[in-house]
Structures are given as structure tokens and as C-alpha cells.
Amino acid sequence: MSHRYLFVGPPGVGKGTQADLVASEFDIPHISTGAMLREHVAAGTQLGQKAEVFMEAGDLVPDTLVVAMLAERIGCDDAREGFILDGFPRNIPQAEALDAMSVQLDRVVALSVSDEEVLRRITGRRSCANGHVYHVTDNPPQVEGVCDVDGLSLFQRSDDTEEVVANRLLVFRASTAPLLEYYAAIVTYVDGLGSVEEVRSRVVQVLGS
Numbered sequence: 459m460s461h462r463y464l465f466v467g468p469p470g471v472g473k474g475t476q477a478d479l480v481a482s483e484f485d486i487p488h489i490s491t492g493a494m495l496r497e498h499v500a501a502g503t504q505l506g507q508k509a510e511v512f513m514e515a516g517d518l519v520p521d522t523l524v525v526a527m528l529a530e531r532i533g534c535d536d537a538r539e540g541f542i543l544d545g546f547p548r549n550i551p552q553a554e555a556l557d558a559m560s561v562q563l564d565r566v567v568a569l570s571v572s573d574e575e576v577l578r579r580i581t582g583r584r585s586c587a588n589g590h591v592y593h594v595t596d597n598p599p600q601v602e603g604v605c606d607v608d609g610l611s612l613f614q615r616s617d618d619t620e621e622v623v624a625n626r627l628l629v630f631r632a633s634t635a636p637l638l639e640y641y642a643a644i645v646t647y648v649d650g651l652g653s654v655e656e657v658r659s660r661v662v663q664v665l666g667s
């Protein structure tokens with residue numbers, strides 16, 4: 459059985475948190491275009507320099523840049539048996555690009571919570587440079603401001619301000635939500651409200667493990 463999954467949903471709904479857990483469970487890679495782009499920005503690559511201005515504003519990075527990056531990643535050996543896509547495709551042209559790569563998804567998991575909960579989760583999120591994610595009240599690190607895994611300092615993402623989140627929500631509704639219709643035959647809607655463990659067990663049930 460192949461495990462080619464897409465996790466989709468508004469910013470901060472918990473896609474990355476759930477994708478990490480489920481990817482470990484199925485022993486497949488968690489492929490997050492947001493995380494890959496942030497690595498490019500941090501490393502100051504050409505791609506990172508081009509992407510940064512869009513990310514800071516909460517807009518989508520141009521399709522040509524993201525599709526090329528994703529195509530290279532999905533072609534890696536570790537993705538042969540499956541993967542969880544988190545943040546790609548983000549619009550219909552990207553979904554068509556995935557089709558053109560002959561990548562067929564087995565299931566799309568659509569997570570949802572209210573806009574108020576999105577804002578609460580995002581403004582409370584803290585991350586380390588290696589991408590480990592916490593929440594100040596719901597999932598705090600053992601030592602305030604320090605990553606449990608690698609001891610690095612925790613910071614707030616620059617696109618996690620109220621103003622940028624408002625734009626990210628608009629972009630989600632305008633560009634990403636139409637994917638739910640595009641993938642209607644394979645979408646399962648999952649309530650993203652509840653503890654991380656509660657949501658994980660709902661997702662795993664959908665994926666049949």
C-alpha cells in the first residue's frame with residue numbers, strides 16, 4: 459500500500475505538527491515546502507533571496523520556484539515509498555504541476571479550526587532554527603525559550619504577526635481552498651480542534667493504520 463498523502467488547511471491549523479507524527483509512524487518523509495523555503499532563506503541562497511519578500515508578506519512564492527524545488531525533493535530515494543506533503547500544492551497550478559510529474563496522491567487530509575484558534579496557535583508558536591515547533595501554553599518547552607531537542611534558542615516566525623496571518627488566511631481562502639474541490643474524490647475532512655494526540659488519532663484512523 460502506498461502512502462502518498464497531502465495535509466492541507468489554513469496556516470497554523472497543525473499540519474506540520476501532525477505531518478511530523480504521522481510521517482514517523484509510517485516511516486516516510488515529511489515534505490514541507492514552507493520549511494524548505496525557510497532553510498533557503500536562512501542559508502541566503504538565490505531561491506531564498508527571491509522567496510523571502512513573498513514569505514514576509516504572507517503571499518505565495520511564485521509557482522515556478524516552488525515547483526522546481528518540490529520536484530527535486532520528491533524525486534529523492536526516501537520518497538519512493540511515500541511521503542506527506544505539507545504546504546504543497548498550494549493552488550490549482552501547483553496541483554496540475556504535481557499531476558504532470560505523474561504523482562498520484564492516495565489521500566488528502568483537510569484539517570480545520572476556527573480563525574480565532576488559528577490566531578491563538580500561530581501567535582503562541584515558537585520555533586528553533588532546526589524547525590522544532592512549540593506553543594507557549596499548549597506545548598511549552600521544558601526550559602522557557604530553549605528547544606528541548608537541540609538546545610537552540612526559540613523565536614517567533616516573522617510571518618506569525620497578526621497582520622501577516624490575516625493575509626495568509628486570505629491567501630488560503632482564495633488560492634488553496636479550491637484544492638478541496640480539485641481533490642474532492644480523495645479528501646477527508648478532519649476536525650483539528652483538540653489535543654495534538656486527539657487530532658493524531660483522528661488522522662491515523664483516516665489513513666487506515
Ligand code: AP5
Pocket residue numbers: 467468469470471472473474475476491492493495512513514516517518519520521524544545546547548552579580582583584591592593594596597617626650651652653654655657
Ligand atoms: P508554511 O510554513 O507552509 O505555513 P502555513 O501553511 O501557513 O502553515 P504553518 O507552518 O504556519 O502552520 P501549520 O499548519 O504547519 O501548524 P503547526 O503544526 O506549526 O508556509 C509559509 C510561507 O512559505 C507561505 O506563507 C508562503 O509564502 C511560502 N510557501 C510555502 N509553501 C508554498 C507553496 N507551495 N507555494 C508558494 N509559497 C509557499 O502548529 C501551529 C501552532 O499550533 C504550533 O505552535 C503548535 O505547537 C500548535 N498546535 C499544533 N497542533 C495543536 C493542537 N492540536 N492543539 C493546540 N495547539 C496545537
